[in-house]
Amino acid sequence: MQIICGTTDFEIEEKSAVAIGKFDGIHQGHQKLLDCITGQKEQGLKAVVFTFDPPPSVLFQTSSAKELMTKEEKRKAFSEMGIDILIEFPLTYETAAMEPQDYIEEFLVRRMRAAYIAAGTDVSFGAKGAGNYMLLLSMAALLGYELQLIDKVCYNGREISSTYVKEEVERGNMETARVLLGSPYSVSGTVVHGKQFGRTIGMPTVNLLPGTRKLLPPNGVYYSEVIMDGGEYYGITNIGYKPTVSEEGQIGVETYIYGFNGDIYGKEITVKLLKFKRPERKFSGKEDLKKQMMKDIEEGKNFHTEIQMKG
Numbered sequence: 001m002q003i004i005c006g007t008t009d010f011e012i013e014e015k016s017a018v019a020i021g022k023f024d025g026i027h028q029g030h031q032k033l034l035d036c037i038t039g040q041k042e043q044g045l046k047a048v049v050f051t052f053d054p055p056p057s058v059l060f061q062t063s064s065a066k067e068l069m070t071k072e073e074k075r076k077a078f079s080e081m082g083i084d085i086l087i088e089f090p091l092t093y094e095t096a097a098m099e100p101q102d103y104i105e106e107f108l109v110r111r112m113r114a115a116y117i118a119a120g121t122d123v124s125f126g127a128k129g130a131g132n133y134m135l136l137l138s139m140a141a142l143l144g145y146e147l148q149l150i151d152k153v154c155y156n157g158r159e160i161s162s163t164y165v166k167e168e169v170e171r172g173n174m175e176t177a178r179v180l181l182g183s184p185y186s187v188s189g190t191v192v193h194g195k196q197f198g199r200t201i202g203m204p205t206v207n208l209l210p211g212t213r214k215l216l217p218p219n220g221v222y223y224s225e226v227i228m229d230g231g232e233y234y235g236i237t238n239i240g241y242k243p244t245v246s247e248e249g250q251i252g253v254e255t256y257i258y259g260f261n262g263d264i265y266g267k268e269i270t271v272k273l274l275k276f277k278r279p280e281r282k283f284s285g286k287e288d289l290k291k292q293m294m295k296d297i298e299e300g301k302n303f304h305t306e307i308q309m310k311g
Contacts (some may be wrong), residue, residue, distance in 0.1 A: 001075075001078060001079040001083055001084060001085070001086060002084065002085045002086070003075065003085075003086050003088065004086070005053060005085045005087075005090070006087065006088075006089070006090055007090065008089070008090060008095060009106075010111060011111050012046065012085060012111065012112050012113055013046050014044075014045070014046050014113065014288070015043040015044070015046070015048070015113045015114075015115040015116065016037060016045055016046040016048040016085070016112050016113055016114050016116075016270075017036075017037040017038075017040035017043075017046070017047055017114070017115065017116040017117075017118070018037065018048045018049075018108060018112055018114045018116070018117050018118070018277070019033050019034055019036070019046065019048070019049050019050070019117075019118050019119070020050045020051075020108075020119060020123055020125060021049075021050075021051060021119075021123065022035070022052065022055050022056075022071060022121075022162070022164055023049065023069075023074060023078075024050060024055070024067050024068050024162040025068035025069055025165045025166075025181060026069065026074065026077050026078075026081075026161045026181070026183050027160050027162065027164075027165050027182070028153045028155075028180060028181065028182050029159070029160045029161065030162050031081075031155045031182060032150055032151075032153055033119075033120065033150045034047075034049070034078075034081055034117050035264050036084045036118040036148055036150060036241075037049075037083075037116070038081065038083070039119050040116050041082070041084070041224055043116075043197065045115055045116060046084040046085055047082060047084045047085070047146060048083070048084065048085045048086075048087065048112060048114075049078055049083050049085070049086050050087045050089060050107070050108070050112070051074075051086070051087065051089065052088070052089050052091040053071070053088040053089065053090060053091060053174060054091055055067070055091070056091060056096065059093070059096060060096075060214075060274070061090070062288070065166065065215075066213050067213050067214065067215060068162060068166060068169070068185075068215055068216035069164055069190070069214075069311050070210075070213070070214055071088070072188065073103075073186075073188050076188070077165060087112070090130065090195040091105075095102065096127070097127050098126055098127060098134075099126060099127055100125060100126030100127065100130050100131025100135055101131075101132055101135070101139070102126070102193070103125050103126050103133070104119055104131070104136065104139055104143065105126055105143065107137075108217070109144075110144065110233040114145050115144070115145055115146065116145060116146045116148065117136060117140075117145055117146070117147050118148045118150055118185060119133050119147065119148070119149065119150065120121050120133070120135055120149070120150050120258070121133050121149065121152075121220070122150065123136070123213075126255075131287050133147075133149065137306070139299040145202050155179060155180060160180050164180060164291050165180045165181060165185075166215060168180065169185055169215055169217050169277075170215070170217065170218070171217075171218075171240075172217045172220070172276040173276075174273050174274060174275055174276055175274075175275060176297055178274075178306045181293075183272075184225065184272035184273060184274055185217070185272070185273050186270050186271060186272045186273065187199065187202045187208060187210050187214065187216070187253050187270070187271045187273070188269070188270040188271075189208040189209065189210060189211075189253075189267050189269070190208070190266060190267070190268055191205070191259045191264050191266060191268075191269055192207050192208065192209055192265070193210065193265060196266035203256050203290075203293055203294075203297070204256070204257050204260075205238075205255055205256045206253050206254070206257065206264060206269065207252055207253070207255075208252065208253040208254075208255075208269070208271065209252055209253075210251070210252075210253055215248070215255070216239055216251065217239065217273060217276065218239075218276070218278060218279065219239050219240035219241070219251075219274075219279065219280040220239060220240065220277065220279040220280045221236055221237070221238050221277040221278050221279075221280070221302050222236065222237045222238075222239065222273045222274065222275060222276055222277060223236060223237075223273075223274045223303045223304065224236060224237040224271050224272060224273055224274055224300055225256055225271075225272040225274060226253055226255055226269055226270070226271055226272070227270040227272070228247045228264060228268075228270075229267070230265060232258070232303075233257045233258070233260060234258055234300070234304040235255045235256050235257040235258055235260075235300070236255070236256050236277070236296050236297060237253060237254065237255040237256075237271055237273060237278070238253075238254045238255075238280065239251070239252075239253055239254075240252070241248065241280070253271055255271055256293070256297060257270065258297070258300075258301060258304075261263060265270070272301075274307075275303065276285070277296065277300070278296075279297070290297045
């Protein structure tokens with residue numbers, strides 16, 4: 001996948017099928033839209049995603065809400081979905097003030113050679129977000145592109161959106177988040193050195209320090225699945241500050257992988273959060289913590305065995 005970032009001076013040589021949006025979480029609604037543009041590859045078009053960096057909410061500080069996916073997580077997901085070109089359009093006060101018609105004429109048509117554009121009714125771009133689906137529709141015939149309206153995907157009578165997913169993640173409802181996303185909510189990153197307390201009690205863990213803008217579910221213990229080196233492993237994950245053994249106050253994602261004792265420091269892994277088990281709490285001492293961890297591991301193994309039997 002080609003990534004164009006940090007510049008407004010770009011040009012795509014071949015005709016393209018374009019999707020526009022923030023794509024936070026890449027939920028089922030997003031996936032429906034992206035499937036439409038990757039489907040156009042059979043017609044000889046390049047599948048192109050046009051998104052903004054940073055998101056408008058960050059530039060204008062209209063929301064303190066954290067994001068479902070980091071930039072790196074998005075890039076990986078787009079690549080795996082078959083996107084040919086990802087444009088991370090640099091959003092500044094100047095570029096945000098462009099007239100919506102200029103976005104369409106200059107970038108979508110001239111620079112990206114869009115022959116097909118897929119959009120939802122809530123698409124927004126240009127000065128004050130005035131660019132919308134109706135504007136794209138009104139200019140389609142004049143500029144020679146086909147516009148495809150993508151209907152919303154609903155769950156439990158509600159439109160699936162990034163906001164909907166965030167609400168469920170913030171409540172720790174990982175099963176519902178999984179339905180909305182089409183896959184478990186995950187945290188990716190590089191394995192770093194921790195306090196190595198787990199090793200002292202025969203329960204070594206792998207540690208991630210998520211980015212400051214990454215949305216995490218409530219602190220606590222989760223049944224999880226770890227993807228590393230192309231393999232899948234089951235384990236239990238603690239999200240939080242490890243109050244019994246640490247006073248640093250830095251939130252982390254710490255996972256015990258059943259029966260795994262390899263050295264994976266510096267490797268990229270993905271931790272998928274399957275189900276909330278219990279909240280994080282401070283124990284009276286390390287022995288009590290060890291007993292609880294052993295109980296968590298045993299119950300986790302039972303949980304994962306049931307999943308395997310159902311699958």
